[in-house]
Amino acid sequence: MSLLDVRDLHVSFPTTDGLVQAVRGLSFSVDAGHTLAIVGESGSGKTVSTQAILGLTPDADISGRALFEGVDLLQLTQEQLRRLRGAEISVIFQDPLTSLHPLYKIGWQIAELILVHDDSATKKQARERAIELLGLVGIPHPAKRVDDYPHQFSGGMRQRAMIAMALALNPKLIVADEPTTALDATVQAQILDLIGRLQREFDIALILITHDLGVVADVADEVLVMYAGRPVERADRRTIYYRPHHPYTKGLLESLPGSTGARKGRLTPIPGQPPSLIAVPSGCAFHPRCRYAMPVCSAEQPPLAHVTGDLPDHASACWLPHEAVGLGEHAEEIRLEISGREPDAVSDQESRRGRAAG
Amino acid sequence: MFRRFIVRRVLLGVLVLWLVTLGTFCMFFVAPGDPARTLAGRQATEEQVALIRHDLGLDQPILVQYGSYMNRLIHGDLGQSYFNGESVGTLLAGDLPPTASLVLGGAVLWLAVGVSAGVLSATRARSLLDRTLTLVALGGVSMPTFVVGLLLLYLLFFQLTKAGWPIFPPDSYVPLTAGPWEWARHLILPWVTLATVQAAVYLRLTRGSMLDVLGDDYVRTARAKGVPERRVIYRHGLRAALTPVVTQLGVDIGTLIGGVVVTESVFGLGGIGQAVVQAFVSGDLPVIMGVVLIASGAVVVANLAVDIAYGLLDARVRLA
Numbered sequence: 001m002s003l004l005d006v007r008d009l010h011v012s013f014p015t016t017d018g019l020v021q022a023v024r025g026l027s028f029s030v031d032a033g034h035t036l037a038i039v040g041e042s043g044s045g046k047t048v049s050t051q052a053i054l055g056l057t058p059d060a061d062i063s064g065r066a067l068f069e070g071v072d073l074l075q076l077t078q079e080q081l082r083r084l085r086g087a088e089i090s091v092i093f094q095d096p097l098t099s100l101h102p103l104y105k106i107g108w109q110i111a112e113l114i115l116v117h118d119d120s121a122t123k124k125q126a127r128e129r130a131i132e133l134l135g136l137v138g139i140p141h142p143a144k145r146v147d148d149y150p151h152q153f154s155g156g157m158r159q160r161a162m163i164a165m166a167l168a169l170n171p172k173l174i175v176a177d178e179p180t181t182a183l184d185a186t187v188q189a190q191i192l193d194l195i196g197r198l199q200r201e202f203d204i205a206l207i208l209i210t211h212d213l214g215v216v217a218d219v220a221d222e223v224l225v226m227y228a229g230r231p232v233e234r235a236d237r238r239t240i241y242y243r244p245h246h247p248y249t250k251g252l253l254e255s256l257p258g259s260t261g262a263r264k265g266r267l268t269p270i271p272g273q274p275p276s277l278i279a280v281p282s283g284c285a286f287h288p289r290c291r292y293a294m295p296v297c298s299a300e301q302p303p304l305a306h307v308t309g310d311l312p313d314h315a316s317a318c319w320l321p322h323e324a325v326g327l328g329e330h331a332e333e334i335r336l337e338i339s340g341r342e343p344d345a346v347s348d349q350e351s352r353r354g355r356a357a358g
Numbered sequence: 359m360f361r362r363f364i365v366r367r368v369l370l371g372v373l374v375l376w377l378v379t380l381g382t383f384c385m386f387f388v389a390p391g392d393p394a395r396t397l398a399g400r401q402a403t404e405e406q407v408a409l410i411r412h413d414l415g416l417d418q419p420i421l422v423q424y425g426s427y428m429n430r431l432i433h434g435d436l437g438q439s440y441f442n443g444e445s446v447g448t449l450l451a452g453d454l455p456p457t458a459s460l461v462l463g464g465a466v467l468w469l470a471v472g473v474s475a476g477v478l479s480a481t482r483a484r485s486l487l488d489r490t491l492t493l494v495a496l497g498g499v500s501m502p503t504f505v506v507g508l509l510l511l512y513l514l515f516f517q518l519t520k521a522g523w524p525i526f527p528p529d530s531y532v533p534l535t536a537g538p539w540e541w542a543r544h545l546i547l548p549w550v551t552l553a554t555v556q557a558a559v560y561l562r563l564t565r566g567s568m569l570d571v572l573g574d575d576y577v578r579t580a581r582a583k584g585v586p587e588r589r590v591i592y593r594h595g596l597r598a599a600l601t602p603v604v605t606q607l608g609v610d611i612g613t614l615i616g617g618v619v620v621t622e623s624v625f626g627l628g629g630i631g632q633a634v635v636q637a638f639v640s641g642d643l644p645v646i647m648g649v650v651l652i653a654s655g656a657v658v659v660a661n662l663a664v665d666i667a668y669g670l671l672d673a674r675v676r677l678a
Contacts, residue, residue: 056581078587086584093582098575103598103672113583149673165583 001070002029003205004053004173009064011045011052011229018278022048022060024229027304032172035199035206037220037237039213039252043274045229046209050175054089055081068173087117090166092195094178096158100150107131107146110165117169133164137194156187160194167198173205180215192219213252217241222313225249228275228285231304235314243325245307245316247290247335250327284318292320292339360669363676367665371658378654382647383427387420393643397440436651437644446648450633454652456531457629460621461614463545464552465607472557473596473603476564481591483569491561498558507551507624514547531627548625552618556610563606567599574598600671608664609657616653 011023023045030036038046051057053066053073066073068089073081085091093099101109110133111126121129127146134142137160150158159179166174176195180188196219199206208219216223216237223240225233225248233246244250251270272289275281281288287297296319304317307325316322324334336342386393394411395402402410411417415426430437436446475495479488515526527544534541571577572595580594581587619631630649637645668675 054582056578082581082584082586084584085582091579091582093575093579095575099579101576101580101594101598102674112585116583116585116589151674 002067003032003069004207005029005065005067006049006053007065007067009049009052009066010062011048011057012061013057013059014061015278020277021280022229022277023052024280026064026226026229026231028224028231028234030173030205030207032205033199033203034221035196035208035219037208037210037216037223038226039210039216039223040226041211041274043228043277044226045277046226047177049226050091050177050207050209054085054091054175056085083117086113086171087169088171089173089175090169090171092159092162092166092174092176092179095182096155096162097150097182099162100158102150105147105149106134106153106161110134110161110168113165113168129168130164133168134161136167137161137164137198139164155183156190159183159187159191163191163194163198167202167204170202171204173207174199175207175209177209178211179208181210181212188215195219212256213240214256225252228280229277230285231317232286233316233318234304235307235311235316239311239314242327243311243314244327245314245320245322245325246286246318247292247320248286249316251289253327291341292335294319294339360676363669364666367662371662374658375651375655378651379428379431382650383424385647385650386643393440393641396641431651436648439645440642441640446644449645450630450648450652453628453630453633455533456627457615457618457622457631459531459534459541459545460548460552460618460627460629461611463542464549464556464614465611467549468553468556468560469603469607471553472560473564473600475557476561477568477591477596479561479565480568480572483565488565495558495561498554499562501554503551503555503620504624506554507548507621510547510551511624530625531629548621548627551624552614552621560603560606564599564603567602568595571595571599597671601668604664604667604671608660608667612657612660613653615656616649 006029007027009023009026010021013020013022026045026049028036028038038049040046048057048060052060052062055073055076055078062074064074068084073084076084100106104112107127107130110130111123114121114126114129115123131142131146134146139145139157139160145153145157150161153161159182163179174195179195180191183191192215195206195208198204206219208216210216213223220237223233223235223237224231225240225246227248233240233244233249235243240249241253244253248270251268254268255270257267270289275285275288281298283296283298283300284290284293284302287293290297300319302317302319304315306312307314307316307322320335320338324331324338392407394407394414394416398407398410408417415423418426434447436450438445439449475491479491482488518525526547530544532540532544572591576598577590577594580590585594616630616634618629619635621627622629622631630652633645634649634653636642637649665675
């Protein structure tokens with residue numbers, strides 16, 4: 001049984017402009033000790049989906065199931081969820097500067113998490129545990145730095161402190177929501193290494209939310225690509241990198257500097273903007289931006305189906321034939337032939353960009 | 359580090375006070391009318407006026423006058439009233455306790471009511487309770503102080519006493535030395551009057567600040583940590599939301615020491631505000647100066663208290 005098994009999750013927010021459909025049918029599972037990366041642009045629903053499961057989106061309408069060790073999180077009361085948060089499932093947020101309370105000492109903030117969950121712990125014990133944790137995540141002189149305020153820490157150190165907090169009660173699952181996005185490039189790798197190392201050491205399952213496929217490369221066991229609130233492709237890390245099927249995944253790879261997909265020194269951006277979640281495009285939500293779009297794409301929503309081949313866990317939600325996987329020329333020929341495009345489709349892309357923007 | 363921060367603030371306060379004394383000194387020379395002639399009266403001869411001018415030291419060079427003025431101030435002598443010759447210090451020493459009692463006691467009341475109503479309003483934003491509180495606050499702000507005061511007097515003093523329940527006394531101030539109960543009993547209506555308007559302001563201020571803070575990332579972190587909701591709101595939210603409230607409190611207490619004229623008058627408390635109005639009407643410059651000094655001293659002290667409170671509330675401030 002998976003540690004966390006999410007089935008057909010829908011999350012929407014009623015607003016004055018209309019219903020924002022942030023997540024429209026998301027299913028995934030994470031096994032104990034494994035890492036699932038959820039990848040997508042801003043507004044793809046990757047953050048909302050995990051926050052909704054944890055009860056951090058009070059205004060949202062949520063449906064579906066989210067079984068954590070067999071218990072449906074969506075059926076729990078706020079109080080039951082609260083006891084779970086921070087103890088069994090903890091979260092690391094994007095910007096450690098704004099995510100730590102500016103008016104309290106780092107050590108106090110870590111100790112608080114211990115004290116609100118463990119009635120038997122004393123303040124002294126909680127503080128000692130905080131020092132121990134700060135040492136564990138590589139803060140030098142933790143016994144001294146425990147009394148520092150967040151503004152006395154550097155960006156990387158703050159994120160280390162957030163990680164220390166997340167680890168405090170040996171959770172079974174950590175949700176890391178863009179944990180490196182707000183950090184310097186040089187620090188990003190350190191933090192990812194640290195998360196990976198601690199995860200293996202303590203056998204914690206990890207959901208890594210990111211918009212950056214490059215971040216995923218070294219860490220994830222499985223990758224789930226999301227677009228406009230739906231999963232569009234799911235596979236193990238190698239398959240996503242070398243044999244992507246969905247044009248959106250392919251687009252993400254091609255817009256990555258120095259990746260396998262990028263032609264020499266040139267990045268290929270995905271044209272257009274992510275769609276509005278109030279008026280989601282018909283059929284496949286990606287069709288207005290897709291260079292291989294066919295008539296069926298705007299008419300019917302493709303199911304997330306297994307891609308034929310020797311990889312049973314590779315699924316993609318696209319009408320293109322399943323032979324059209326990967327970034328090679330052969331696959332490109334198939335895609336172009338099926339969609340009836342010319343190989344040099346720059347002008348076509350241009351016009352599509354205009355349409356998507358307008 | 360914190361001590362250096364406080365020392366810097368105190369020095370700044372002293373500088374401000376000195377500038378104020380410079381200002382009040384200059385007031386003597388720009389104020390219309392000749393104090394010597396005013397004092398001497400209409401019938402006085404030129405000689406009598408000259409004599410009075412000499413007595414007051416007004417015939418000396420400005421720098422000498424400034425020197426003796428500062429000398430007197432440093433020794434705590436605020437000068438004498440032009441009209442009855444009484445020491446301004448003694449005069450105002452009698453006026454300060456009613457005003458301070460009124461403002462400080464009122465502040466406790468309006469803070470307690472305003473901040474807690476503000477938190478309620480913010481945590482139940484757009485609910486019926488929130489809308490009701492907003493409406494009540496609007497009423498409180500819009501009502502002139504004297505209307506509130508007179509209404510309270512009419513209902514709680516006049517009608518109650520008429521009905522045989524003389525719980526609230528009429529006008530006048532009873533010093534604290536006469537017993538804290540009597541002191542408080544005589545101040546309850548003035549406190550409520552002052553707090554009605556102020557609490558409304560603090561409600562809106564706290565509500566807005568809380569709504570901002572509750573949307574901040576660190577509040578989300580607290581929830582993700584599994585902190586109970588009450589603790590999220592008070593320890594994480596309110597603590598951070600108090601900064602503008604503290605600022606406003608400093609400003610209000612400082613300015614009200616010299617400006618609660620209406621409440622003082624409605625309830626006949628005496629006090630600084632009434633003293634300054636009388637002094638302005640009669641052109642009693644030394645009393646005006648004394649009041650200005652006391653009022654600005656109150657503002658400086660209140661601001662110092664705010665700065666120290668900031669330093670205690672927020673470690674980042676101590677570095678600035």
